[in-house]
Amino acid sequence: MDSTLDCLSTWMPHQRWYAAKGRTPALRLVGSWDLLSPDPAARVRTLLVADEASTPAVLYQVPVVERSTATVADDAVGVIGSPESGITLIDGPTDAAYTAGLLGLVSSGGRAGSGDTVATGRPAASAPSTADDHASRVLSGEQSNTSIIYTSAAGGAPVISKVFRQLHPGLNPDIELQTALADVGSPFVPRAVGSLGGTWAGTDGPVEGSLAFAQEFLPGVEDAWRVALAAAEAGEDFTARARDLGVATATVHADLARLFPTTVSGDAERAAAAASWRVRLDTAIAEVPELAPFREPILAVYGRATEAAWPALQRIHGDYHLGQVILVPDHGWVLLDFEGEPLRPMSERTRPDLALRDVAGMLRSFDYVAGSLRLAQPDRPADDVGAWAADARRAFLDGYAHAGEDPARTQALLDALEIDKAVYEAIYEARNRPSWLPIPLGAVGRLVDGPTRS
Template sequence: MTATGTSTPSPALLPPYLNEWVARQRWFASKGSVPALASIGEWSLPTPDAGVRIRTLLVYDTRADDSSAGAASTLYQLPLTERTIPLPGGDAALIYAAPIDAAGPGLARYLYDAPHDPAYAAALLSLMLRGGASPAADNDQADAAGESEAGTTAHDVTDSRVLRGEQSNTSIIYDVTDAAGRPATPIICKVFRALHPGENPDVAVQTALARAGSRLVPQPVGSVSGHWTGADPHTPDAQTVRGHLAFAQEFLPGVEDAWRTALTAAQAGTDFSTQARSLGAATADVHFDLARVMPSQDATATVRAATIAGMRDRYRAAVREVPQLAEHAASVDRIFDRAETANWPALQRIHGDYHLGQVLNVPGRGWALVDFEGEPLKPLNERVRPDVPLRDVAGMLRSFAYAASTIAMDFPDHDPAAIAHWAAECRTAFLEGYATASGHDLFAQSALLDAFELDKAVYETVYETRNRPTWLPIPLAAVRALCAAAEEAPPP
């Protein structure tokens, strides 16, 4: 199957109804404003459905300026289907219906958000399952090509639906059959809304792990990548860049993530140490495989200094928003000083945004790690950079603390001491599982782990101040505890 790319000699402004629709979408970055979108190009997909046209626009907001958090450089992917007759059951996905006198016989009158349209969903997955590429053309400004991963049994789509609740992307769930017409493993395809040049970490990391034989990640099905030019309105002569547009993998239906599993245990006062220990081991196994199949580098003095300098900068910036942090300045410096002179492991690819919500509890299979895109607020070049595995360890430790604090806040009649004990047991078990599976002495790296945990807690204070002020005491308590422990620790 071929995805056809078309050229746009100069950015074409989109009609007002599309601007107004995009402004209401959860994935649009400049909340509270209506954009003035311009298209730099588009790519299309063929479909056997009569009266249906599928095209995907690549657009940026010409109204965005330097005060809107870099929205001017954000390139959005806007998949659309145009239909001559209404899509049955598609009212919620309808973007625009042209007046009767504005469209002649046989012309499209109805415009839909394509992921909700079965015609688009089937065409997109077919591009990945069967492969395909847009024809080369010197003046094309956008094209797309699908790549399939060997081993998938999917053959035909029987149903598709959009996953609810996502913010930065749009995911389509597929029910599929194999070549013999029997039900096959369902598929989930993530359509990236904000596009970035280079490999998307979620695609690159999960694919590398699966090819290495790991069963601790969902198995990839395929991906779509594309190239485009002129994404930034301020650099119309920008070079052609390439990036990922969509990624499909096996879907694990009816499973809970580790966050929900842990919350259920914490609320009931049920021991969770066995699960936490196995999660620690699974995390270490994934780190081991990542070090095997993806680039790593030594933690030189320059790298160590730059990493700790970044932590200090984030702390100073956080103090401006969370003044309560200022009283810990001396202890924070002590923690970072100890970390810089500690024994560092090699830097490698990591998960990057690791917490209980990024792990699925799959019956009969165990833990499965998902969403390797990294911290979404970081630039892509930082998310793909080798890092210290202890950053992931620190993220999971903070997640256990959040699970316990959530129960303490939601159920004030629970014994606080019992909840704190539950969290401490989870923490110890996770570290034991990680240390046993990895062979690393985490006690010898405690100074470095403290720094990463402090860095994460400082980040959380800013997040909670901006989004959930009533939750601010949770990360503040973590900062206070880490700093108190630093005062009691012997000098390095």
């Protein structure tokens, strides 16, 4: 096993999902299990390895396929290395032996492994049939997970299975929320196929967590960011689609409030939220001096928000923006990726929160469409794209109010949440894309002068 870990230590830093970029991994095997391989020439294993080069240590899921080196082409995709003479390790999601075994376990149920390390497949009640043989490919461009797309030669429903690379204790909210919504027939999420849960040895005893989630794949669609950006660039009216998106968002929020417990927003919750806003603002001002003149007006908005009436806390999307929604022809908007912000601890991602946080995230996303066009087309009149974004924001809020609670009733709180999001964006842009910094700075200036709805 030491030779396998040595191979992984060389390979993992080059993967997008590896968190400790620039460091040499210090890997320890936590557990492993074998999947039933449809290919007798391949051994399919899933390794759980802790990287102790990070503090705290990060636990990774690394599926591998062992093949005879003589059978692996020189240009084969996903090659990890050779832990011993004559054996080559291949990244599981790129090899049909692993992808077939994974889909079978997730969609049909069953167990793999023994002792302290066990994987259990849990088919969803709303699952479409996956009995046909499937071809598979890895979805490119992901940062923190690996998704496998399955297509059936017999015309069955295509499936996408997300393999969680970084593992955490507890049920992943992407599985929990989407499955619950799909099981009650929500038209605004894909149908769930099933999930893979795991048990492994932890410091204080057995730990349970989520390993993979499979759902209906909707091909030939574009995410809302691309749809909105194309409309803004062409000067097309987007208000009808933005209003429909508001309706979809409010309906999903109402379903989540009905399916999961809600809690009252008490003094402690308000104080904690206000404290986090102030800390983030002070951090941002230290990094982005351009925010300093806005400090007192921002704090005034925060003060009005904490004095206003707050709605109940409930389960929410948690990382909501135009890139998390797709427009399906002859169907409408579909929401994806209820995993929450990947860098937040799982305990925070599953905690009831303000539904208005999702609303604020989408409003910021519309603003980013306009801001990105201003940067790409500096000669274009600013009022042109600004009016497009204002109309889209207004239509989204109108649609949300039509199907749910009117955000205008809690305007002060919505303004505070949008400003807090823009402050976070300012930190991000200053660190990663300084040329984009005017987008959140412009939003802060607008929001301290007037309400979100304008």
